[in-house]
Amino acid sequence: MPTVVKGVISRTKNAPTELVDIVIPEPGANDVVVKVSTCGVCHTDLAYATGGINDEYPFLLGHEAAGIVESVGESVTHVEVGDYVILNWRAVCGECRACKRGRPWYCFDTFNASKPMTLTDGTELSPALGIGAFAEKTLVHEGQCTKVDESADPAVACLLGCGVMAGLGAAVNTGNVGRGDSVAVIGCGGVGDAAIAGAKLAGATTIIAVDRDASKLEWATDLGATHTIDASAIDDVAAAVKELTGGFGADVVIDAVGRPETYQTAFYSRDLAGTVVLVGVPTPEMRLEMPLVDFFSHGGALKSSWYGDCLPERDFPMLIDLFLQGRLPLDKFVTERIGINDVDAAFKAMEEGRVLRSVVTL
Ligand SMILES: [Zn+2]
Numbered sequence: 026m027p028t029v030v031k032g033v034i035s036r037t038k039n040a041p042t043e044l045v046d047i048v049i050p051e052p053g054a055n056d057v058v059v060k061v062s063t064c065g066v067c068h069t070d071l072a073y074a075t076g077g078i079n080d081e082y083p084f085l086l087g088h089e090a091a092g093i094v095e096s097v098g099e100s101v102t103h104v105e106v107g108d109y110v111i112l113n114w115r116a117v118c119g120e121c122r123a124c125k126r127g128r129p130w131y132c133f134d135t136f137n138a139s140k141p142m143t144l145t146d147g148t149e150l151s152p153a154l155g156i157g158a159f160a161e162k163t164l165v166h167e168g169q170c171t172k173v174d175e176s177a178d179p180a181v182a183c184l185l186g187c188g189v190m191a192g193l194g195a196a197v198n199t200g201n202v203g204r205g206d207s208v209a210v211i212g213c214g215g216v217g218d219a220a221i222a223g224a225k226l227a228g229a230t231t232i233i234a235v236d237r238d239a240s241k242l243e244w245a246t247d248l249g250a251t252h253t254i255d256a257s258a259i260d261d262v263a264a265a266v267k268e269l270t271g272g273f274g275a276d277v278v279i280d281a282v283g284r285p286e287t288y289q290t291a292f293y294s295r296d297l298a299g300t301v302v303l304v305g306v307p308t309p310e311m312r313l314e315m316p317l318v319d320f321f322s323h324g325g326a327l328k329s330s331w332y333g334d335c336l337p338e339r340d341f342p343m344l345i346d347l348f349l350q351g352r353l354p355l356d357k358f359v360t361e362r363i364g365i366n367d368v369d370a371a372f373k374a375m376e377e378g379r380v381l382r383s384v385v386t387l
Pocket residue numbers: 117118119120121122123124125129132133134135
């Protein structure tokens with residue numbers, strides 16, 4: 026039977042969000058109904074609400090979630106009713122060219138639920154990143170559910186579903202940070218600080234946090250930065266990074282902002298043949314102009330990180346285990362726990378840089 030639950034939607038561009046009744050259909054053959062426990066508030070939700078993604082309103086917002094499997098479609102084998110899961114927005118297909126080449130984190134045919142969730146008048150909802158979890162329940166594909174150790178606090182676990190995974194993975198997966206490396210991270214919000222935590226986890230010995238906001242540099246230090254650079258106080262960040270790395274530049278520089286000027290800083294802050302990882306998301310109108318010869322003469326690797334190049338089935342349980350063992354302080358990313366009515370206030374706090382993550386608890 027279809028179920029009616031409460032969910033937070035964005036009905037039209039730039040309008041405040043609304044808490045309304047939504048209809049969860051019976052799960053299709055490979056679909057799963059998840060009772061949502063928690064859902065982090067991500068910049069991408071705000072981007073949906075403000076028209077930055079597409080105009081397929083109304084959106085059911087929320088995509089960084091943990092919960093309990095409540096019911097499953099007839100062909101589901103991947104999870105069972107009662108499983109504690111983190112949701113992901115890239116359920117890999119196993120069949121596309123990327124998957125068959127053994128690089129499933131680039132899968133371009135990822136799965137979502139087979140049926141739409143709707144408003145009570147039948148209007149189809151577009152779930153944010155194919156999830157839609159600022160809701161008491163949501164409908165996803167079984168591959169979007171990854172079972173993890175149920176002793177992990179869901180307010181912490183859910184953060185692996187998007188931003189924290191993107192940052193951790195930018196360092197550990199895309200940047201391939203290793204023991205003894207020097208790492209610089211530009212932009213110390215949730216994603217950048219997760220990259221710092223990832224660099225620390227991977228054994229980097231010099232971890233330089235760069236931001237224009239003193240409170241963000243404090244968060245960064247708390248999460249493992251060994252040095253900080255206040256970019257509002259100096260002209261040449263790249264020179265400052267070099268000074269902290271024996272005159273060479275960092276082995277891996279992660280741009281968690283995604284603007285032409287931060288990318289340029291990242292590029293010139295790295296050591297010869299070092300790696301730049303772009304994980305901050307630029308907007309379409311941004312342009313970068315740099316001497317082509319510099320790309321040649323500096324060598325190395327320029328990479329972009331999608332969702333931290335993660336594989337949920339590989340990475341979520343492992344990172345949760347590291348958290349439970351006290352080796353990865355994921356709990357420090359939870360700045361506040363809020364109710365389902367507080368999403369707009371959380372958007373504001375996020376825009377003002379007052380929070381690493383606000384987490385809706387249901
Ligand atoms: Zn695939």
